[in-house]
Amino acid sequence: MPQRLTITLVGPRSAGKSTLIAALPDCFAQGAHGYPSALRLTLQPIGRGEFEGGYPAASKYELLESFVSPYERLRETVESGGEPTPPETLQEYFFRLNAEASQDLSDATRLLEIVDVGGGLAAPEEGQPQSASVASRVQFATKLLASDAIVFVLPLVRLEECRWVGSMSRLIERLALAPDRKAKRFVVAWSFYERLFVNLGPAAFTYACDPLVAAHVLRRALAQAPWLDALRELEREGASLRFCVFSSYGFVKTFQNPNLDPLQSGERRFSRVNGPGRPSLTEFWRPFLAADPIVNAALGLDSAFCFSYERLAAPQGLVAE
Numbered sequence: 001m002p003q004r005l006t007i008t009l010v011g012p013r014s015a016g017k018s019t020l021i022a023a024l025p026d027c028f029a030q031g032a033h034g035y036p037s038a039l040r041l042t043l044q045p046i047g048r049g050e051f052e053g054g055y056p057a058a059s060k061y062e063l064l065e066s067f068v069s070p071y072e073r074l075r076e077t078v079e080s081g082g083e084p085t086p087p088e089t090l091q092e093y094f095f096r097l098n099a100e101a102s103q104d105l106s107d108a109t110r111l112l113e114i115v116d117v118g119g120g121l122a123a124p125e126e127g128q129p130q131s132a133s134v135a136s137r138v139q140f141a142t143k144l145l146a147s148d149a150i151v152f153v154l155p156l157v158r159l160e161e162c163r164w165v166g167s168m169s170r171l172i173e174r175l176a177l178a179p180d181r182k183a184k185r186f187v188v189a190w191s192f193y194e195r196l197f198v199n200l201g202p203a204a205f206t207y208a209c210d211p212l213v214a215a216h217v218l219r220r221a222l223a224q225a226p227w228l229d230a231l232r233e234l235e236r237e238g239a240s241l242r243f244c245v246f247s248s249y250g251f252v253k254t255f256q257n258p259n260l261d262p263l264q265s266g267e268r269r270f271s272r273v274n275g276p277g278r279p280s281l282t283e284f285w286r287p288f289l290a291a292d293p294i295v296n297a298a299l300g301l302d303s304a305f306c307f308s309y310e311r312l313a314a315p316q317g318l319v320a321e
């Protein structure tokens, strides 16, 4: 039976955690990640029953014609603009991840539970009343300590203006010191990467695809977040710690500019609406590196865009593999 892993996503409100989870299968299907194509990475959403029992049996609800799985519901919500994840309950989604066996892996199928934690629960903003109950917070702490890997999702914004930095840094510090923590892999994934390239037009994607550019962006982001240094304690204890960038919106297929439609209010992806119904995003949409933090957390494999502290400190951000 394939190995089962729990990966918990933690970050402030509006960091892009739910959008990342919704974008995952498209990112794998389009090969829009930093891993070699020879790895043949695939990811399919599965039901809770398959994750828990290891067999693809449908639950009694899944037999109903009108059944919409929690994951389909998440995708629908995200496609119509997204909503904050309620801080009262952890959202759990299940996937089958497969990689063609490589030198580093003997058995490369994993069943994943990806846990989405509302930012209001994990990293409440200063001055805001804590909206989550004690029971929810205990449930969150229990899940976090029992996770096999933790992905911190942080937005590439000016951190000095963010009111969640205090609670996020305290959480990281407590986690680094927790003796009963199970996780051996930690990834800090910085979101909204496409925004940095909005003035570059069709050259945007070329720059985004350069790992040296990503390393430069990561060094600058880390200089703004000295509190992440608490994670070095995890490295000293033998855990793996990686930094990466990603964009769930990504870049427009063929045209290669950032996928932000200037004609829509707020930030929306380019889409075409054919008559009534949901906008169709797939015609233009190519997410960027959304799979990398999850594959690193699940399999421990580094893509060209997964950096350790050591690799970021090396001249040019690159050391021999």
Ligand SMILES: Nc1nc2c(ncn2[C@@H]2O[C@H](COP(=O)(O)OP(=O)(O)OP(=O)(O)O)[C@@H](O)[C@H]2O)c(=O)[nH]1
Binding pocket: 011, 012, 013, 014, 015, 016, 017, 018, 019, 020, 081, 082, 083, 084, 085, 086, 117, 118, 119, 120, 191, 192, 193, 194, 195, 246, 247, 248, 249, 250, 260, 267
């Ligand atoms: N420009 C841009 N916007 C994005 C991207 N990913 C998500 N967003 C937008 O950012 C906002 C927040 O995204 P969510 O995925 O809901 O954030 P979250 O981390 O789940 O937030 P909570 O559930 O409140 O903790 C939404 O309006 C998204 O549409 C991205 O890659 N680029």
Ligand SMILES: [Mg+2]
Binding pocket: 017, 018, 019, 083, 084, 085, 116, 117, 118, 119
């Ligand atoms: Mg959310």
